[in-house]
Amino acid sequence: MTARVGVVTFPGTLDDRDTQRAVRAAGAEAVPLWHRDKDLHQVDAVVLPGGFSYGDYLRAGAISRFSPVMETVIEQARAGMPVLGICNGFQVLTETHLLPGAMLRNNHLHFICRDQKLRVENATTAWTTDYAPGQEISIPLKNIDGRYVADERTLDMLEAEGRVAFRYVTDGPSGDGYGNPNGSLRDIAGITNEAGNVVGLMPHPEHAVEPLIGTGRTDGLGFFTSILKKLVNA
Amino acid sequence: MARVVVDVMLKPEILDPQGQAVQRALPRLGFEGIADVRQGKRFELEVEGPVDDAALARIHEMAETFLANTVIEDFTVRVDEAVRAES
């Protein structure tokens, strides 16, 4: 029996089908979940994919956070179920307060789409064990509300507890995907909760799982193989 | 320093998708009785020097040419008395 990974579709979600493809590429079963349905259909983990749920109106993730499916996701996440929020999914996770901080408009105020270099700072979360600590990966970034902010105390706590899971790599030419693309505080690209089961990040691992498509790199596949291993070994 | 507030709202006849999305979400969150929601922008300007008629006229012009897109938006300019009193 393989692992069942749920992929939530909110109205306006865009990357649900790509995320399902990435889940399958890693060898797990992808289970579509609908925002109005509280039932998680016995999935072992959930991905909240990217997109513009509810058009990103009001604030990115603000409206979807109140959907029925999220009631169950929040409950299960607190009980330890692995949850990954990608881009809009990360924004939803901050709005639910499963992850601290908030996402604001990029400091240059534009949408940015590029291949982004990040460093995996925490390779012990449910979603990152297939990476080496400190490993640099390159995956697509595409958003307009990608600037991570939190107050100093929260930031210090995240650092102290090793909960900055991914950081933008800044020491290289920006044409090659280096640099902080949006003004995120402390170059934070993604974070984890204390238990390591809930992870959110802005760049899109699901767009980097096949050679030739997108950037032609497969650096994102590790997210999905990590969770598969964890669930199968559990 | 005095504060001048410029409120910019979509003209009433212009579609406001954001306001609409907010309004549609409210009943689901248990808030009934809101017949309409419009979402606009609020600018708080900290003005150096006196906020006299000349200054307000300039801010009005600024709002008209820059802060608001008068093809689709209306705006209002007013002095924030609370802040003026404090300062």
Add this chain to the structure above:
Amino acid sequence: MARVVVDVMLKPEILDPQGQAVQRALPRLGFEGIADVRQGKRFELEVEGPVDDAALARIHEMAETFLANTVIEDFTVRVDEAVRAES
């Protein structure tokens, strides 16, 4: 129908690049003397029924849980007396 206005602004300690971009552009457009600009959101809610304390309390809660993200934003709720008077 009465109108209630909810103003939502980023907390002072949070960087506001939109406000900054506006402020930086002003001198180029010939507007001097604006020391700071912050940009926020303004919501106009058309409320059915009386806007009594209970209604305002509910709107306050709505602002706190939904219209504003209090991790980064402050908000104020007030009745738009102009509209109330008219109706």
Add this chain to the structure above:
Amino acid sequence: MSLDTVKHAAGTPDAGQPWAELGLKEDEYARIREILGRRPTGAELAMYSVMWSEHCSYKSSKVHLKQFGEKAPENDALLVGIGENAGVVDVGQGYAVTFKVESHNHPSYIEPYQGAATGVGGIVRDILAMGARPVAVMDPLRFGAADHPDTKRVLPGVVAGIGGYGNCLGLPNIGGEVVFDPCYQGNPLVNALCVGVMKHEDIHLAKASGAGNKVILYGARTGGDGIGGVSVLASETFDDSKPTKRPAVQVGDPFQEKLLIECTLEIFREKLVAGIQDLGGAGLSCATSELASAGSGGMRVELDTVPLRDSSLSPEEILMSESQERMCAIVEPDKVDRFLEICEKWDVIATVIGEVTDGSRLEIFWHGEQIVDVPPRSVAHEGPTYHRPYARPDWQDALQADDAGKLPRPANAAELRAQVLQLVGSPNQASKAWITDQYDRFVQGNTVLAQPEDSGMVRIDEDTNLGVAVATDGNGRYAKLDPYAGAQLALAEAYRNVAATGARPLAISDCLNFGSPEDPAVMWQFAEATRGLADGCQTLGTPVTGGNVSLYNQTGDVAIHPTPVVAVLGVIDDVTRRTPVGFAEEGQLLYLLGDTREELGGSAWSQVVHDHLGGLPPQVDLERERLLAEILISASRDGMVDAAHDLSDGGLVQALVESCLHGGKGARVVVPDDLDPFVFLFSESAGRAVVAVPRSEELRFTDMCGARGLPVTRIGVVDGDELAVQGQFDIPLDELRTAHEATVPGLIA
């Protein structure tokens, strides 16, 4: 308030009507009266006026567009041709692809963000209406002078609008154009293209048949968008107490459109519609009359059932409203419930507003009273046709005689080097990454190639790796010098771009952007360009599947350059064989394919260095283009080339710089003995490409070219980190990169 009913109109034949204010000519109004045998009601007048407008009826252009059908090449691939919302092409393996390019020029000048956004929204609905899932968008754009203050208003707004809408829909943007020229000041061109994919059996058509079938309007509520013009009518027919403010600007709601897409695709999957049409220009007037006209019977609509955003709208205004994100479907009665259920699932408002009748009239009612009773064909398909006078302008000879060959050329190697840097940093040749990085090119996870590649390419089948490629091109400068050749050069360039990535060109769509058809000189340009395009498509074997005409792009008497924009669609059986533009492997050999002549008329060099436009554009040899394409496609399929880049504006040197920068490798280049270095680098002869060939493939590749008779010249090797032209100059890649990439951000900031 008095409702102008059919009965009332019949009884008041002499009531004055504002036909002139609505843009109708006297004889057109007379013809409407003749068709109806009475004066039209206000609602009927509104419908005819908007449907008979240039924009909807193509009255000035259709006599010329006919050639696209008459000269259409024999082509089995064409499944649906001109006339539907978009053409459909067979790409094999049971798949069909639909694509179309459309303009949203005038609205984008008034309100750049919303104009461009709703341009994307409109073309996406056209594609959706064919039964296809939209899979990519492109945006050919033209602005006034790069340093003009108004360009700083228009360009960022347009780009943000295209990105804001397209990104939110989840459609990868895989290419386009950005051109600056003072001729577009006041008339920016915002063209938008969408590509969609479906299985053959899923093709849907816009027709209403089957008496008793229901007419369902679904999507956004109807508001007063885009009906500034018809308010004349409303204010004449109705008393003055109602609000008269009607926005001419349409505002887009991409979130609503995304729901509309998903909802419609689910409806298609369950085979619930008998006919479908999007609502675009002319809103319900267009959708109801076109559906009824293409179908077998009549249609009856209860207009007061239309869900409104603004309850004060008059029936005329509801008919005219161009509110976005709406569709109209014809559904069999027993499928209506399921249809509405799916709409509910996606939070999409859906309303039965009428039904198909066994009559022959389009009948519209307002609270029980009949306000429209017309033969639908007379509204939708039998509008006026003009044979506008056209004449070759008297300045054309002088323009062509003003040969760019006589312009002063760089006197020495140092000047040549400086002009290379000037060229690649000029606004038109500079990198557009600042713009294209604001577009999501990865979404949907099928993008194989996107900007800055020669064509955008998406995979359409994950198992077989079948893919399609699209490129759009246009060159108003060439077309100004010779509109016939200019249209063919646009076609040739887009065709070549598709082939350069390894895809086989199949069909085209076009957007014809011109000045006023009432000016005989402009009409001549239009006639020449359409003739050139039709002839060119016949030679290349690529049918025109559909497109769009945008006229009146002029300020006062001054028209834009004639600007036919051509989009070529190609197919590639295995996307893993695609060819990118970047030089990535040191040591690979560089070959120039095709003939280089001294051709500088309309060139980027003449514009950038001398601000000059004159002479003749490059010669067109479509047979040569065809041969070049065959070679590029074979070489790509058989792994003989690792990179390819077509040559167009800016000539060889521009292509070399782009390929070096994109691949991150330099090149050492030798000028062939028989060519002047300046001509070698800057000439814009058509029918050429540069390719990088692995050494192991050299013989096979040159043999193939030799055997097929394609001129091929070895010009150098991929090497180092500079562009070195032997005996002339070396320019480090960093210096090129700065020149190429700093320009556009610098213009906007």
